[in-house]
Amino acid sequence: MRIPIAATGALLLLCGASALALSATGLAGHPPLDPAVTDFAARSPWFLPAAAGIAEILALAGQLWLVVQGRTVVHLRWPDLDPQTRAHSRAAADVLVKTAKELPDVQDVRVRLTGTVNRPRLVMHVTCAGDALLSEVYGELGAGPVERYRRALGMPDLKAIVRFRLAFPQPEKRPRTPHPETA
């Protein structure tokens, strides 16, 4: 969605900058809605309907964009999946959490199935010990529990997003003297 945002920004910047430039030129004494513009609109019967049509298209495009943007934001949190898939996912999620917690150094796992029917996403939050062998946990997760979850749901191409959190113990004051000096 960055291209429409950039296009909107460029259009607004162009309009604002043009208006500022006009205020510094010889036209600075004229009002923005100059009588010449009103006369031109009155003399050209096509002008107002054409401008109204363009504005209508712009408004419709904006509404469509608003719906798409809103859907994206909402489906990040709540999945747009049928109740049967959701029930299956709940059962499979319990197994996934249980098996993922059995991996070494994994302390806590939370999973959520999000997205739409066409673009479902499995989002996992995994808390590991601070010195965990994260690369191995990551590989094991993908090859074992997540793969089984995909198979249970019948979604072999389900994308899984894993957010790792490292839990470190509270830092303790280290003693100053016991270590001998190095050479």
Added chain:
Amino acid sequence: MAEALVKDLIEEERSRRQARRLAVREFRPRRAFAGLAAALVVTAAGGIAAIELLAATLHSGVHPVPGMGALVHALRHHPWRDAGVREAAAATAGCGLLFLLAALPGRLRGVPLDGADPRLAGVVRRSALRRAAADAALTVPGIERTRARGLGLLRRRLVVRTVTHYRNPANLEELVHAAVTARLERIEPMHRPLVDVRLRWRKD
């Protein structure tokens, strides 16, 4: 045999690239708020303009949208050099600039992990990586305090500042560097940051 090996290598490289692409797509800022704001601006501006222009086309002589009569009156009677008009123009340009800045790709939310599964994307927070580096530095005997910085927009490398109570640090700096690098190997981020160790020791 050799052909199969080459095919496997090509396949693995392709999977790795797809995994990288998925991670970048998933962890790039979505700019949801900017997108909603821009969509609202376009919808409102287009809608109001369409209603007003259609009313003008039909020669109705009224302004269906409340407040538009006053706006049209102001646009007809205030020149471009008017302070109000200039302020409105500056505000419009400012909004445009903000939207343009919001449209920049932005940096990823966290540090993606390396992997060869194109259906899996993992991430760890930058702060967690810094903390892990500091934790690894503390495992070196003689290191008393440590703090890791960096991985930001300007300072991309991982700077680990350590303090020892030794008067002669000898090869402590290399030991810390090795410990931090080993910890990064355990985490295996997609792009390994350069590690810069700065050691302070007793001078008295």
